[in-house]
Amino acid sequence: MTALLLGALGLTLSLIVPGPLARARWTARAPGATVVLWQSVTLAAVLCALGVVLAAPEELVRAHGADQTFGVAALVAALGVAAVIVVRLLVSVGLVAYRSRVRRARHRLLADLLDAHAGLDDVVRVLDGGLPFAYCVPGRSPRIVLSQGTLRVLDTQQVAAVLAHERAHLSARHDVVMESFTAFYRAVPAPLRSRAPLDAVHILLEALADDAARRRHGNGPLREALQALGGPVGDLELEPHDAARERRWRLDRLAPGAPGTDARLSAAIYAVAAAILVLPTVLLVVPWLDRAMHTWPL
Amino acid sequence: MSGLGDLEREVMAQLWDAGEPLTVRQVHERLDPARGLAYTTVMTVLDRLAKKGVVTQQKADRAYRYAATQTREEMTAALMFDALSAAPDGAARDAALAHFVGRVGPDGAAALAAALKAAAGDR
Numbered sequence: 135m136t137a138l139l140l141g142a143l144g145l146t147l148s149l150i151v152p153g154p155l156a157r158a159r160w161t162a163r164a165p166g167a168t169v170v171l172w173q174s175v176t177l178a179a180v181l182c183a184l185g186v187v188l189a190a191p192e193e194l195v196r197a198h199g200a201d202q203t204f205g206v207a208a209l210v211a212a213l214g215v216a217a218v219i220v221v222r223l224l225v226s227v228g229l230v231a232y233r234s235r236v237r238r239a240r241h242r243l244l245a246d247l248l249d250a251h252a253g254l255d256d257v258v259r260v261l262d263g264g265l266p267f268a269y270c271v272p273g274r275s276p277r278i279v280l281s282q283g284t285l286r287v288l289d290t291q292q293v294a295a296v297l298a299h300e301r302a303h304l305s306a307r308h309d310v311v312m313e314s315f316t317a318f319y320r321a322v323p324a325p326l327r328s329r330a331p332l333d334a335v336h337i338l339l340e341a342l343a344d345d346a347a348r349r350r351h352g353n354g355p356l357r358e359a360l361q362a363l364g365g366p367v368g369d370l371e372l373e374p375h376d377a378a379r380e381r382r383w384r385l386d387r388l389a390p391g392a393p394g395t396d397a398r399l400s401a402a403i404y405a406v407a408a409a410i411l412v413l414p415t416v417l418l419v420v421p422w423l424d425r426a427m428h429t430w431p432l
Numbered sequence: 433m434s435g436l437g438d439l440e441r442e443v444m445a446q447l448w449d450a451g452e453p454l455t456v457r458q459v460h461e462r463l464d465p466a467r468g469l470a471y472t473t474v475m476t477v478l479d480r481l482a483k484k485g486v487v488t489q490q491k492a493d494r495a496y497r498y499a500a501t502q503t504r505e506e507m508t509a510a511l512m513f514d515a516l517s518a519a520p521d522g523a524a525r526d527a528a529l530a531h532f533v534g535r536v537g538p539d540g541a542a543a544l545a546a547a548l549k550a551a552a553g554d555r
Contacts, residue, residue, distance in 0.1 A: 234528040237514075241529065243484055244511045246437055247444045248504065262508055268532040269515055279515070296532055303530045312527040339530075364533040381533055 136422040137190035143414055144182030147175050148322070152330035161334075162387055163396040165341035167403035169311065172335050174407035176318055178414065180223065185419055187215045192426050226321035230313050241271045245279050257304075258297065260285065266363050270300040272309035287362050295347045295355040296363075302346030308339040337380050344384055345395065357388040436477065439469075443477050444486065448504045453490055453497035 155161070155175070161168040191208035245259040258278045266283035270276060278300040285293065303309070315335050319327055347356050364381040386392060446462045447454060454462070460474045478498050481487035486507070490497050502510065515529060 230527060237528040241511065241515065243486070244507060247441050247486065248508055248511065249441060261512065262504075263512060265512065265516075267512070267516060270530050271528075272530060281512070299532060300530070308530065309527060312530075316527045360533060377533065 135193065136418050137186050137193050139418055140182045140185040140189060140414065143418075144179050144186065145326075147179040147182065147410070148326055148328065151175055152328045152334075156330040156334040160399060161338065162341065162383070163393055164400040164403050165338040165345065165395070167400035167407070169335055169338050169342070171403050171407040171410075172315070172331050172338075173311075174410045176315070176331055178410045180219075180318070181411075182414065184216050184219060185414075187219065188212050189419075189422050189426070192422075196425075223318070223321045227314065227317040230317040230320065234309070234313060235273070238271050238273050241279070242273075242275065242277050245271065245277050250282065257301075268296050268300065268363060270303050272304055272307065276304040278304070284363065288359055289355075291351060291355040292359040292362070295351040296359050298347035298350045299343045299356065302343040303339070306342065306346075308343070311339060312336065333376070337383060340380070340384060341387060344388065348388065353388045353390070357385060360385055360388070436480075439473070439477050440481060443474065443481065444500060447487065447498060447500045453492070453499040455495050455497050459498065 152175070155168075155172070191212040195205050195208050245261065248261055249259040250262055251258070251260040257276060258280065261279060261281050263281050264283040264286070265281055266287045268278070268280050268284050270278045278297060280293070280296070284296070288296065312335065315332050319329070319332050344356060360381060364378075442463060443459055446459050450458075450462070456471065456475045456478060459478065460469065460471050463469055463474065478487060478489075482489050482498070486501055487498050488501050490499065500507075515531075
């Protein structure tokens with residue numbers, strides 16, 4: 135019974151919850167808490183999978199009253215499968231982290247060599263070229279890369295807002311959050327995984343960086359920078375559909391009269407996130423462990 | 433930026449501006465002689481750049497000459513293209529870089545590559 139309930143909960147968390155949560159409008163008013171909620175949902179789904187793997191053999195053995203040898207075999211098999219799940223996750227985390235580091239190191243090197251501002255700043259690098267863009271290279275030795283085109287299109291206030299946005303990404307280590315979700319996505323078998331958490335968390339992290347930037351420089355400059363940098367470049371319509379939608383969502387948050395962040399909503403979301411992790415453990419896993427301790431051939 | 437990082441950028445600039453392979457001595461002479469830079473330091477920097485793959489070492493007339501593997505424009509275009517195009521595998525969001533606004537889609541990446549190539553050819 136425990137295995138069935140954990141399985142149902144795990145499938146609900148990984149297949150049913152992500153869709154509505156990604157579409158919900160209230161998340162715009164509590165981006166930080168919602169990122170934590172996504173982490174809690176993802177982690178709880180993994181724990182459910184581990185719970186099913188460990189509980190199902192024990193419950194089958196107990197239901198069929200099998201002998202000692204079969205019980206031992208079932209225990210070993212269960213632990214083996216659980217270990218495979220954990221190792222697969224860890225390997226995925228390691229691979230994503232490694233690939234990111236290689237790509238970042240290359241970017242850092244080239245941006246440092248090409249810097250047109252002659253290293254006036256420890257972090258900011260300016261590249262020749264009219265195409266306006268801005269991005270950051272996270273890590274222990276971070277960089278913010280702007281093009282000359284960006285400096286031409288934006289005024290000082292707007293550049294300051296963009297830099298504040300990027301610095302917020304870097305100092306809050308949003309890259310680590312994004313890497314962990316990417317690693318989970320890659321580790322989960324195709325029929326069970328959903329892109330929704332990845333895309334939702336990405337835009338929530340952008341919202342968090344926007345909030346940090348507007349606290350320092352106000353809504354106006356940031357909104358103008360988003361409009362100027364996101365639109366078509368010359369006659370090139372480069373922005374893919376989902377990026378255009380994300381930009382509209384961010385612009386709506388920065389529009390005059392848009393609701394700000396909501397502390398009470400955030401507190402409620404944090405409580406739900408904690409409950410998703412704690413309640414299944416207390417209500418399902420602990421009673422099962424109690425029973426299993428008597429049954430397992432330990 | 434660290435002193436060595438500054439020096440790497442300046443050495444690259446000399447190689448790019450020269451437009452032909454330079455010996456360590458030539459690079460050393462072209463860098464500001466007044467700052468008392470040691471010859472061996474320049475050699476170390478060129479060696480580091482060669483290890484990083486942005487400089488090649490050629491042997492000619494009993495002397496090693498160094499050249500940039502890409503022109504400044506080519507390197508800028510390569511960096512921008514890598515930064516702006518979608519993740520190589522496309523399946524998962526790339527977590528390596530964070531962009532102020534969304535990346536370029538597959539169609540946009542092709543258009544961008546053509547535009548960068550045209551821009552590099554203009555010089």
